[in-house]
């Protein structure tokens with residue numbers, strides 16, 4: 001009998017350094033941890049050989065928000081730009097890509113998107129900003145899975161849970177999650193490198209809480 005060898009790759013997160021920074025979400029000084037995500041070759045699910053770097057991010061200890069490392073240079077007094085946590089960017093992009101799956105986003109869907117985002121992120125966004133982002137994503141032509149693969153290395157577990165929650169809310173906005181939407185949610189979870197158990201836990205919590213809108 002030929003021995004059955006299970007191998008693959010997955011991202012492993014390492015702590016690089018820590019310190020104090022200005023968290024845009026908390027609106028003041030917070031402790032942060034700078035983390036690096038490296039791809040590993042795995043044998044029987046155990047990471048054995050380090051491969052390339054997948055990305056890095058800065059995580060706020062207080063709110064668990066993650067940011068691009070440029071945030072360490074961010075001066076709220078000098079910059080008029082509002083910086084969003086990476087999970088907010090990811091939630092918005094994944095919801096847009098899901099709504100674009102049928103080709104167009106109508107006015108009702110833009111309102112749905114705005115309400116869902118504001119509800120989950122706790123910050124407001126203008127319809128104009130959303131329409132600009134929709135146009136950019138439409139131009140790029142990336143689907144939800146590609147979006148998630150691109151963003152996953154900047155997200156911690158909390159961020160990944162937020163992305164699944166946002167994707168679920170958009171799928172359930174019409175009152176039900178059909179089998180193809182369920183399938184897409186599962187694929188998003190795989191692209192985020194969430195374990196099956198973690199994904200099912202988030203889903204069961206969402207289903208018990210019910211559809212909020």
Ligand SMILES: [Zn+2]
Pocket residue numbers: 023024025026027030060061062063064065
């Ligand atoms: Zn924070």
